[in-house]
Amino acid sequence: MGIYRLFAKGINYLAGRGLQKNKIAIAGSLDFLHRSRKIDSNYFDYIRLATLELVSEEIKQKQLQGEVAELGVYKGKFARYINSYFPERNLYLFDTFEGFDKRDVSVEQKQNFSSGAQDFSDTSVEAVLKQMPFPEKCIPLKGFFPQTAEGIEKRFVFVSLDADLYEPIYAGLRFFYPKLERGGYIFIHDFNNDAYKGARKAVEQFCSEENIGFVPIPDSGGSAIISK
Ligand SMILES: C[S@@+](CC[C@H](N)C(=O)[O-])C[C@H]1O[C@@H](n2cnc3c(N)ncnc32)[C@H](O)[C@@H]1O
Structure with a gap:
């Protein structure tokens, strides 16, 4: 560091x-x-955590049915809060748990979105599960997203997309948005982060293709939020 x-x-x-x-x-x-x-x-990151808490309350009050998920878990810092605010729901945890995939990095570099050089390999499924308040509700899916999502036909009420790079974020929006319950939320980290320009590109492209809106929030990563 x-x-x-x-x-x-x-x-x-x-x-x-x-x-x-x-x-x-x-x-x-x-x-x-x-x-x-x-x-x-x-x-x-008071804003990110407090916003998660507020949307979890909205979802509870609306009595929405469905699971929660994060794509881009790393050591589980944010996933721990998702697990604690949604204790009764299954939490799908998508990550290579070995850092960025070279296929995604190659697109990043070609498009000049980012260097894709950050190393996120010092983690493991076991280490992540150990710090979860409700590990029995966690479903880790180790490997390359979107391949790891094949065959999953669940409905979701909350999804965090924190994979940094254009390709997995765009694939995450394509996969999760149709499965999002009406009243559910998708948080996309790094939307306003100059170090990861592909995140904004993925959100803008997806929202323009689907004719939907998003809200940028002033948390430390510059997230955007889509709701349905
Ligand atoms: C910034 S970290 C996630 C940070 C985490 N949400 C937290 O709260 O600390 C980004 C993660 O996305 C994962 N990732 C990026 N592209 C991926 C892909 N195509 N498939 C699976 N995981 C991916 C990386 O392995 C890395 O762990």
């Missing part, structure tokens, strides 16, 4: 601890839930 990232992590940690200690919330939008909450000082 570079010195800058280490420094930023330290600031995040201290800010999170300080807010927690002084019981300061960044926004009051979750107060209506009347729940005590801890700000996770190791994962200081």
Whole structure:
């Protein structure tokens, strides 16, 4: 980890601890839930986590039926929260668990979307499952997406697409959107991230082809959200 990232992590940690200690919330939008909450000082992306919590409540209130999924799990940092906010639903976890696939990287480089050089290979299915609050609800699908999704005919209420690169994100939208329940949500990480220009391209292309809208949100990864 570079010195800058280490420094930023330290600031995040201290800010999170300080807010927690002084019981300061960044926004009051979750107060209506009347729940005590801890700000996770190791994962200081309040907007992403709070938005996930809010949409999980909407899905619960609408009593939607269906599963949840993440494409691009890595060590399970975000998947852990999906699992905790949807404890009764199966959580499909799609990842190579060995980092980017060279077929996707080759498209990235040809289109000048990104270098595709980041290494996400230091993880495993076992390590991810170990930190899940409800591992019995997790269905890990190790390998190249979309191949690993072949034959899955489930309905989904929430999907996180966090695969960074154009090809898997576009394939994820093509696979999940038709299976998304009305009232469900798809989060796409990195939509407004200059380091991964393919994420925006995949969302814009898909939404234009399907004539649907999306909402960009100001979380730390620059996510966009599609709802049905
Ligand atoms: C940024 S990481 C995911 C971060 C994770 N959501 C978190 O909360 O920390 C991107 C992940 O996408 C996975 N990935 C990218 N393309 C893929 C593909 N075609 N099939 C399966 N996994 C893929 C990589 O292996 C990597 O683990």
